[in-house]
Amino acid sequence: MDQIANPAPGFQRNPGKLITVEPYRGAVTVRSGETVIASSTKAKVLTESPYPAVLYIPFEDIDFDQLRKTEFSTHCPYKGDASYWSVLSAEAGKDAMWAYEQPFDEMIEIRDHGAFYPSKVTIEATPD
Numbered sequence: 001m002d003q004i005a006n007p008a009p010g011f012q013r014n015p016g017k018l019i020t021v022e023p024y025r026g027a028v029t030v031r032s033g034e035t036v037i038a039s040s041t042k043a044k045v046l047t048e049s050p051y052p053a054v055l056y057i058p059f060e061d062i063d064f065d066q067l068r069k070t071e072f073s074t075h076c077p078y079k080g081d082a083s084y085w086s087v088l089s090a091e092a093g094k095d096a097m098w099a100y101e102q103p104f105d106e107m108i109e110i111r112d113h114g115a116f117y118p119s120k121v122t123i124e125a126t127p128d
Contacts, residue, residue, distance in 0.1 A: 008104035010077030021109040026127035056113035096120035
């Protein structure tokens, strides 16, 4: 078995945990009011029971001029440490986007991708 350089402690403790990351077949647009924050046809959908599926959008398709990185962070034993960004144009957009900039090896597919809280922005996902 290959050695993993940065293994997730969650998977080591719970090897039966299943988290899948697959391409989202369609377009995703994220808005704050009328302002488009992100638009992509290369999003990924992360599925982790019992949580709702989450769309992760490549950084290249996110308008970081509309966001400000915050000091807030969280830790997931399966994915790693999440950094957060707030939407500049909306008070309700505080810490609206998160990303695992250095995810554990098992979740490397979501590196350089951001996800948004649907309660803080409008996420439109249109399947192909």
